[in-house]
Amino acid sequence: MQALDPLDHIAINDVLCRFFLAFDERDWSGMDTCLAHEVFIDYSSSGREQASTMSGAEFVQRRRDAVDTLAKNHSFSNLLLSNELEGVRGRCNYLILRFDRDFKGEGEDFYHSCGAYEFRFGKAEGLWKITSITQRALRSWGNRNLHGGTRKADGQHTKA
Template identity: 30%
Template sequence: MMHDFSDIFHIQQLLARFANCFDLKDWAGLQNCLCDSIYTDYSDLRGTPPEIMSPAKFADMRRSALHELQTHHLGTNTEIDVNGDEANAKVSMVIYRKNASGETLHTHCLYQFGLSRQSEGWRISRIVQKVFWSDGNKTIHSGITHSESKPAVQ
C-alpha cells in the first residue's frame, strides 16, 4: 500500500512529542497531542477499566500520578498504517520511572494508537497500552490501582 510519507513523518513526530511531553512534564503540550475526546485503555498496568475522556482530564490524571516521578519514555519499532484521515500506529515502548528515593518501576509495553487528521494536523484519538512486563516497585506509581484482587505487576 502506498502512503503519503508526509503523513507518516507527521504521525511519527506526534508520537515522539506525546512521549516527550510526559518526561518534560509538559501537560499543555500533551493535551495538544490529543483529539477533543480520546478512548484510553491502560487496564493492563493501572487495573482501571477503559474510558473516554477529554484531553484535560487525560493530562490531569498523568500530572497527578507522575508529579513525584522522573520518567523516560523510549519508543521504537513503530508501525503506522494510514487510511485517509484515520491512522493506526503501534509503538514498542519502555517507560522508566524513578522516585526521589531512587526506587524504580520500569514497564515494557506496546502502545496501540488511533489517530485522526484534524484541521490543525494529526491528533491521537485512541490509546491502548498492552504491558509485556514491569520490573520494580509498583507502589511508587500512584496511578496504579493497588488492589489485593488484582495480580501484582511482574
C-alpha cells in the same frame, strides 16, 4: 489499505515523540496539543484505568493529578502505521524507565515497564492528533510502590 504518505508518517512520528516527551517533562499543555478533543483510553492490561472515552483535557488532568517524584524516560520503537478507513492506526513498542529522585524507603528506587501501544490518529484543523491509546503491558519490574498508577485507594496493589 492505502499507503500512508511519507510526510504524514513523519508528522505522526513527531506527535508521538512530543506526547511521550510531555510525560517526561510534565509538559501538560504540550501533551494536550497531541490529543484529539475526545480520546479512547485503555490501560486495563496494566491493571490501571479500564477502557473509556474521555476528553483530551481530562486525560491530561488525570496524568497531572498522578503526583509523584519519579524521573521518567519514555521511549518507543518499531513504529508501524497503516492507513485504514477509520483513520491511521499505529503500533509501537515502549520502554518506560522510572526513577525516584527522592526515594528514602526500602527496596529499589526504580519501577520500569515495557510493552506495546496501539494508537489511532485523526486530523483536526489540519494537524494529526491521537484519538485512541491502548496499552498492552508486557512486564513491569522494580519497586511497584513508587508508581501511583499501580496502587488502589485502599493501599492494595493492582496487577502490573
